[in-house]
Amino acid sequence: MNPSHGHGQTLAEKILGRAGGLDRVVPGQIVEGKVDLAMMHEQGAQTVGPFHQMGAEKVWDPERVVIAIDHWVPASTEGAAILHRILRKFAAETHLPHFYDVGNHGICHQILAENGWVVPGDLAVGTDSHTNMLGAMGAVAAGIGPTEMAAVLALGELWLKVPPTLQVRVRGRFGRGVTAKDLVLRILGEIKTTGATYKAVEFSGPTIERLSMPERFTICNMTTEMGAKTGMVAPDQTTFDYLAPIAKHAMHPLRPDSDAHYERTLDIDVEGMPPMVACPYSPDNVRPLPDVVKEHVKVDQVFLGSCTNARIEDLREGAAMMKGHKVASGVRFIVSPASTKIYQQCLEEGIIETFTTAGAVFTNSSCSACFGGNMGILAPDEVCASSSNRNFPGRMGAKEARIYLLSPTATVAAAIRGELADPRDLM
């Protein structure tokens, strides 16, 4: 809680300065930023109308636009089929080559990550709130609405208020069975859902430096639940190694100044931290999982998926725990990989066999049960243990349903036991 009062710039300030062609920017300043990457999912269908109403004739740079459908893949309703058709037609008419359509699909943020669409120094925007995840590349990545996206497609720029930065410094080593998800839940529990509203969250410290890119994706992903404009990690060798074979455009690696001015600094020590859980009905209603386990919370459904936690590492760890166990009687366990590529890896590594033999449903890659509009929908009063990111009323179906947010292995533990369980007891 000791804000640094230096005169240097934070990572977000440096990137927005670059995007605006300015040497120096300060929080509160409005910047007209050039966009390096624009991403649309199904909500992009609502971009088409405003784009034409604006009188736009072409997209500013088709090489900087990615469309990745993910909420209803393949289309599960006529309405979804129409959204997909609108996007396909728009992509054809405006010559957008980078369309991740059915068969080559995945959750939009994972598509951006695993194909190197966002690189250090970028200003990236997407029509999904969890676009924040891509800030893990050392970028400013933020969610916007479809009308705003129409303006971006037409002009290649958008206005942004330079946010103040919340610095989160993390030290200590994770104990067995404790993950990046537990860390981000703990931070949410401390700063709450408004703790970073309009702010950039910059993660640093020895623990963050040791995290893999997938782990950094998980923590930056849930800065959305803190209200943040973006969550970010300064680029380092881990970033460069991840991106070297896949980067789609030139990197402009920027790092915060050592005397950067942070609005607030939060110091976290993860030494001895137990697994965490966000209880209904808010992602900031966070408690140590062992305390909640004592209350014997029975579950009807378990979901291992979403942009937060459905990468190959998450599914590997989950499968390792699942092996030799069965899904508890009366529990529905849904596993949904974050992309087709991850699906194929699961097939090769026997992960699909492990889960399906145990009695889980292994679905095609999509947002799946996370958002309550496609599959895995909860009935009133049902309880779900989920590796996803939100548990507000009605998020996964009925408003009375209760959702507990957990790490991937903690969801598997719940599937095996039929109630919330400490994953360390099954390792």
Place this chain on the structure above:
Amino acid sequence: MKDVIEGRVWVLGADVDTDQIISGKYLTIIDPNELKKHVFEIALPEFAAEAHAGDIIVADENFACGSSREHAPQAMRAIGVGAVVADSFARIFYRNSINLGIPTVEVRGVRKIFEKGDTARIEMSAGRVTNLRTGAFVTFPPLPPHLLHLLEVGGLVEKVRVELERRRTAVGTPP
């Protein structure tokens, strides 16, 4: 946009997220006139049937947090909501709502001076929200010029249309 906006008030609590405004099951609906039948279905079930054009939403902190779905302000615009005022907003909703031309104002302490059915008067340039039943009021810093401009021209579509027109004309003009 009118400088003084008056309307009947609906009140909402803190952390009303976009799922409670337009539920995930309606996200494939594009027609705002269909969407408006479901607006606030979870947070305020009677709203869709009873709201009138010109009504004002008054909410507590972190209004419309959650997803980026523009369906939420689109449905409110289809109903004809006159303004949305809250102690604080989630950032994507705030941008979406202003981009659609809905007067959207952050006013610290506003929720606690209103009850459902009161009449609110919002003075945009003076920076004041008054409860006309009780006389209680709270002040706010007027919106920054670029946001006021967006609202005055009627939203982002119109602003960009004019900008593209200007650029085309500029390109066509000999040096």
